[in-house]
Amino acid sequence: MKLPPLSFVVLDTETTGFVPKVHHVIEYASVRVENGIVTEEYEQLFHAEEIPPHVEVLTRIWTEDIKEKPLFEAKRQEVIEHLPPGILLVGQNLGFDIGMLKGEGIDLTEHPWIDTSMLASLVFPELESFSLGYLSEVLHLSHAPKHRAMGDVHATLELLGRVWERLLELPTDAAEQAKAIALKSTPGYRMLFGALPPATATKNPQWLHPLLHTEHGVLPPTKNISLPKTKTGEIGLMEEPLEPSHLHDLLRTAAADSSMTHWIAVKNLDATVRRLPDDLRSTAVRILYPPQLLLDVSVVDAFTAQDIFTADEATLAIKLLWYRPRIREDFPLHGGEEAVWNGRLACTEKSPAYNDQYTNLPSVLLLDHRQLLSLVSDSAHIAHVLPEQNAHIFIDDASMLEDTATKAFGWYVAVDDLRAAAEGNPVLTKLTDLLQIWIEKMRHGQDLHYIAESDLGMPETRGLHMQIADLLQTALPAQTLRNLQSLDHMLKLENLQDRLMWIEVRQNGSQHLQSVPERVSKFLEASLYKRCPTTLLIPSHSADILPEILPPSATIHAAEPTVIDRLPLNMDAGLAMDLLLADPPAGKTIVLLPSKSVIENLYVKHMVHLEERGITMICQGVSGGQGRMQAEFLAASAPAIWLITPWTFEGIDLPAGTADHLYIRTLPFDHPSHPVFSRRSQRYRDGFQEYCVPRLLHRIFRLLRTYARFRTPSGDVFVQDDRLHSKSYGKIVKAYLNHFAQEPASQKIPSAPTNVLLTKSAVPQSDIAADKIPKKKRASPKKPPTDQLSIF
Numbered sequence: 001m002k003l004p005p006l007s008f009v010v011l012d013t014e015t016t017g018f019v020p021k022v023h024h025v026i027e028y029a030s031v032r033v034e035n036g037i038v039t040e041e042y043e044q045l046f047h048a049e050e051i052p053p054h055v056e057v058l059t060r061i062w063t064e065d066i067k068e069k070p071l072f073e074a075k076r077q078e079v080i081e082h083l084p085p086g087i088l089l090v091g092q093n094l095g096f097d098i099g100m101l102k103g104e105g106i107d108l109t110e111h112p113w114i115d116t117s118m119l120a121s122l123v124f125p126e127l128e129s130f131s132l133g134y135l136s137e138v139l140h141l142s143h144a145p146k147h148r149a150m151g152d153v154h155a156t157l158e159l160l161g162r163v164w165e166r167l168l169e170l171p172t173d174a175a176e177q178a179k180a181i182a183l184k185s186t187p188g189y190r191m192l193f194g195a196l197p198p199a200t201a202t203k204n205p206q207w208l209h210p211l212l213h214t215e216h217g218v219l220p221p222t223k224n225i226s227l228p229k230t231k232t233g234e235i236g237l238m239e240e241p242l243e244p245s246h247l248h249d250l251l252r253t254a255a256a257d258s259s260m261t262h263w264i265a266v267k268n269l270d271a272t273v274r275r276l277p278d279d280l281r282s283t284a285v286r287i288l289y290p291p292q293l294l295l296d297v298s299v300v301d302a303f304t305a306q307d308i309f310t311a312d313e314a315t316l317a318i319k320l321l322w323y324r325p326r327i328r329e330d331f332p333l334h335g336g337e338e339a340v341w342n343g344r345l346a347c348t349e350k351s352p353a354y355n356d357q358y359t360n361l362p363s364v365l366l367l368d369h370r371q372l373l374s375l376v377s378d379s380a381h382i383a384h385v386l387p388e389q390n391a392h393i394f395i396d397d398a399s400m401l402e403d404t405a406t407k408a409f410g411w412y413v414a415v416d417d418l419r420a421a422a423e424g425n426p427v428l429t430k431l432t433d434l435l436q437i438w439i440e441k442m443r444h445g446q447d448l449h450y451i452a453e454s455d456l457g458m459p460e461t462r463g464l465h466m467q468i469a470d471l472l473q474t475a476l477p478a479q480t481l482r483n484l485q486s487l488d489h490m491l492k493l494e495n496l497q498d499r500l501m502w503i504e505v506r507q508n509g510s511q512h513l514q515s516v517p518e519r520v521s522k523f524l525e526a527s528l529y530k531r532c533p534t535t536l537l538i539p540s541h542s543a544d545i546l547p548e549i550l551p552p553s554a555t556i557h558a559a560e561p562t563v564i565d566r567l568p569l570n571m572d573a574g575l576a577m578d579l580l581l582a583d584p585p586a587g588k589t590i591v592l593l594p595s596k597s598v599i600e601n602l603y604v605k606h607m608v609h610l611e612e613r614g615i616t617m618i619c620q621g622v623s624g625g626q627g628r629m630q631a632e633f634l635a636a637s638a639p640a641i642w643l644i645t646p647w648t649f650e651g652i653d654l655p656a657g658t659a660d661h662l663y664i665r666t667l668p669f670d671h672p673s674h675p676v677f678s679r680r681s682q683r684y685r686d687g688f689q690e691y692c693v694p695r696l697l698h699r700i701f702r703l704l705r706t707y708a709r710f711r712t713p714s715g716d717v718f719v720q721d722d723r724l725h726s727k728s729y730g731k732i733v734k735a736y737l738n739h740f741a742q743e744p745a746s747q748k749i750p751s752a753p754t755n756v757l758l759t760k761s762a763v764p765q766s767d768i769a770a771d772k773i774p775k776k777k778r779a780s781p782k783k784p785p786t787d788q789l790s791i792f
Contacts, residue, residue, distance in 0.1 A: 001161040002168070003036040004195045008088035010160070012152040013097045014059045016051055018507075020103025024048055025072055026061055028101075029149030030082050031157055038157075042082045043150045046072045053604040054622060059147050060608075072104045080106060088191055089113040092132045092156045093335075112187035116159050118315050119192075121334035123166035125323065126207060128631035130334055131624050135159055137635050166207065167196060174208060175199040177321045184307060185314035208322060225253045227262075228535050228557065230392065235550065236535035236557045237543050240396070242565040242708040242740065244656070247396055248277060250537075254364045254394075255284040261391040262364045263532075267400045269293070269368040270329060271653040275709075288367035290374075291347040291354050293328050295320075298352060299345060299477060310423060312336035316345075342414065343421035348478040349374070355382045369395065369404035377409065377527040387532040398536035399698035402520060402548045406676065409523050410516035411486040415439070421480040428480065431467055435487070438464050439511050443503045450675060451501040456493045465491040490515045500675055518679050525551040539701035541739050545694035548680065565708065568716035569741035571724055571734060577665065581606040584615060584641045587660030587712070588633065592646045592703065594666045596621035599643045616640040620648055630654060650702050654710040662707045664719045667733060668699050693729055697736050704740055 011030040017023030029043035045061065047069045056062050079101075083089075089108060091097050094115045098108050120130045127138060136143035136155050139162055143155035170178065175196060182193035230236035240246050247266070254262035266272045273287055304317045316337040323331035333341055347354040372393070375381040387393055395401060415436060422428040438460055443449035455461060468488050476484070489495050490513060501515040517523060528534055529551065538546065543556075550556065574580075580591070581602060593599050603619040610617045616636040618629050626648060633642050634654060644652075646668035669692060670677050681687030707717065719737060724730040 001158060002165050003033060003157075003161050004164050004192060005035050006088055006191060006195050007032075007034050008090050009033075009083055010090045010153050010157045011083075011094075011097060012091060012149045012156065013100050014055075014061060014147070014149050015100050016048055016055055018096070020099050023100070023103075025100055025104050026051060026066060027059070027149040028079055029153045031153050032082065032087075033157070040082070041150070042079075044075055044079070045069045046075065054600050057604050057607045058622065060145065061148075076105055083108065083111070087111065088188055090116060090156065090160055092116045092152065092159070112191055114188040114192050115311070115335075116156050116163065118311070118335055118337075119163045120159060121332045122315055122318060123163055123207065125332045127332075128634070129624070129628040130332075131628045131632075132156065132159070134628060134631050134635065137632070166205070167193075169201060169205040170196075170199055170208070171201040171204055172199040174204065174322055178318050181304070181309060181314050181317045181321070185309040186311045189311060189314055225250050227253060227257060227392070230533040230535055230557060232388075232533050233530055234533065234555045234557060235529055236533075238394075238535050238537050239540045239543070240537045241540060242567070242705045244275070244709045247272070248280060250394065250396075251280050251285055251364060251366070255280075258363050259390075260363070261361065261386070261389070263372065263387055263391055263393045264364065264366050265369050265372040265393065265395045266366065267369055267397040267404060268651065269366070269371075271651075272366070273329070274653065284362055285364045285366055286357070286362050288357050288365055288371065289327055289354075290368055290371040291349055291351065292342065294347040294351075294354055295325055295327065295345060296347045296351045296353055296478065297326075303345065306424070308424070312340055312420075313423065316340050336420075339414070339416040339420035343417040343419070343479060343483070344477055346479050348482045349378070349381055350478055358383045358386070361386070369397075369401060370408040373405055373408035373524075373527065376531060377523065391532060393528070393532050393534045394537060395534065396537045397702070398538050398546075398549065399542070399702060401524070401536070405520040405524055405549070406516045409520060410514060411489050412515075413483050413487050413490070413513045415511040415513075418480070418483055421477065421483070427471060427474070428476075431471055434464055434467065436511065439503055439513075443505065447505045449503045451490075451496070451503065453493060453496060456491060456496060461491060487513065500679070502675070516676060518676070519548065519683075521548055521551050524549060525554070529554060539698055541736065542694075542697060542701070545697060547684070547691050547694055565740075566742045567704065567708065567740055568714070569737060570716070570718045571737060571741075572718075572720070573722055573725075574663075574718055574720040577602060578605065580663070581610065581617075581641070584610070584639050585661055587638050588636070588658065589639070589641045589661040589663065590649065590659050590707070591641065591643050591663040592649055592665060592668070593643055594668070595645065599645070602643060610641075618642045620644045626651060634658060646699065646703055650699075650706055652706060652710075656710050657712050658710040659707065660712050660715050662703075662711070662715070662717045664700075664703065664717070665721065667696060667721045667723060668703070669696055689729065693732060697733065700733070700736065
């Protein structure tokens with residue numbers, strides 16, 4: 001193993017949680033290296049009154065095993081003795097360990113340090129995740145025992161060696177670029193890159209290339225699609241099937257029609273582009289990226305030439321020079337680099353790199369919901385009038401239009417983005433400090449606080465608003481200007497009418513402000529439906545249950561129903577989860593559960609015996625973020641089981657043929673107490689049946705379609721909620737599911753009528769949306785846990 005010729009200490013902690021002083025270090029380990037040779041190792045367990053059960057299972061450190069261990073304070077000096085003053089510190093996500101040790105009385109903030117997670121993202125761009133567990137799996141690092149301090153230290157040391165080996169492969173120009181950035185960064189990165197010997201390579205290694213977008217095994221085209229001839233002011237409905245290739249068929253059909261411009265909006269542009277077959281990556285289809293996914297090339301030179309870099313700025317600047325990205329998907333953006341991208345480097349609607357996309361347009365344009373709604377509602381947008389000029393708009397995944405329109409017509413500010421933009425700007429730094437003080441005062445210790453008129457009328461709010469107004473008159477980067485303009489809108493008292501605004505503090509401590517309209521149908525009607533011929537691609541058999549997105553006065557055309565791709569679908573009660581996890585099915589299984597707390601409890605009960613049997617179990621809330629879970633599920637050998645909430649599952653993007661079984665354990669209702677959801681449901685005679693149930697059916701369709709994209713040919717589905725059989729609304733859900741179930745030979749499900757022109761009386765309005773639902777009011781289901789939130 002090649003290692004940097006430096007003196008350094010690799011360290012790791014195991015803790016009872018994530019918050020310093022609130023949670024505590026229960027294990028510490030370190031390895032000291034001198035010029036490539038390990039000179040000492042140290043590890044120590046510490047007393048804690050109680051270790052949370054999921055931490056016990058994760059680390060295999062049990063509360064009773066450390067009852068007789070010393071308190072951390074008794075060993076504090078001993079730990080310090082293994083950390084000589086000024087020595088370079090190395091760790092995976094090291095900032096967390098430094099913070100937890102500071103909470104125990106050891107301040108390492110003056111030490112030089114490097115983070116192997118960020119370094120891995122720099123030189124392993126081809127990997128899907130940079131968690132230590134995943135890196136150990138795919139790079140075959142020595143990592144035993146996992147999730148124990150010394151096991152993690154050994155794996156981190158070996159990972160540093162792999163990083164160093166790749167750095168030694170750099171050609172002269174790339175090595176000099178990295179050194180030039182690192183020399184203006186933090187001491188740790190100066191030390192690491194300063195230790196690189198003169199480069200001898202003349203060509204880029206294979207890994208040092210922009211990322212290639214790979215096709216995820218999509219199906220070939222199956223049919224031509226009859227394009228509707230909807231007129232301005234009318235709304236066409238086109239049912240979409242479960243088949244993954246349906247959108248590709250639509251794109252190909254539209255590309256063959258040069259008589260007009262086809263604007264095709266999707267919910268998730270990144271995932272859609274990744275799945276595009278090669279023939280749709282040609283000039284026939286123009287991908288219109290939203291500003292936040294597009295690099296503002298006009299600011300790159302100034303950014304990479306600045307005099308001082310934070311650690312996150314340094315790794316991001318090196319990646320910009322090495323990988324020359326145009327969009328976020330072109331290179332591995334990771335960790336704190338996200339805030340720098342959002343705060344300083346991403347385009348806005350005014351950026352030339354963004355506006356250049358709208359020149360010499362072909363006949364098919366692919367963009368996302370929010371971008372389409374932004375350009376049709378903003379008269380200053382460069383493309384504002386284009387959808388009116390011999391064009392037709394298709395909105396794919398229209399069952400999500402309520403949620404995406406809520407965001408598109410809203411204002412949003414992340415304090416971390418402002419903080420990243422404030423580097424080197426003392427005036428903006430002062431404003432960001434004041435904003436955080438204001439947030440803390442307004443929220444009264446609540447993680448979610450809804451702003452009232454009284455909050456916006458306070459002197460502190462008016463003072464903050466005045467400072468924002470002054471700062472808006474100065475020269476600022478475009479992205480920073482947009483964030484401040486959103487904040488300016490939110491703090492105006494008159495803008496609170498018919499809107500909801502709230503402060504949210506997330507689990508990692510990040511602070512966010514958001515303001516959205518209480519209802520979106522009037523925005524959609526004024527900005528979109530009355531201006532442009534529009535067709536909504538809706539779930540099969542849902543034309544009569546589309547609350548919120550269709551205005552009462554609309555003329556609606558329903559297209560011929562699609563041919564439905566049926567699944568092996570079982571709606572029996574099935575095994576209890578404990579029995580299912582005691583003996584998981586063969587292959588790879590995904591189980592959708594109502595909350596992360598339920599998942600955590602199952603993790604505690606079953607992880608040990610599954611691991612002992614060589615069965616991989618991945619759990620949301622315990623196994624890292626979405627990208628890490630996807631990567632680990634893909635890399636795992638069968639049998640493997642993944643416990644995840646339905647709302648996270650909707651965003652999963654895996655190659656075709658990955659999963660063998662899908663279990664939907666409970667019906668995925670929205671959380672009834674969410675302020676936007678509850679406010680909208682109040683406008684209906686029966687908010688549960690007329691609003692909540694339709695949203696449930698739409699979500700079920702999306703879950704089945706998501707699974708259809710990456711299931712094996714025999715992949716099956718089990719829906720196992722007892723309410724299918726015990727509740728009256730369960731009959732509605734069961735009937736809807738039957739549309740997608742492989743039917744017995746003797747049973748036929750009648751087709752819906754074709755080419756129906758719906759009259760106003762058939763439009764799903766707040767007064768009449770329940771014409772397909774029993775009129776008797778039913779009791780609402782039990783309130784789901786708060787982490788079931790899905791509307792935003």
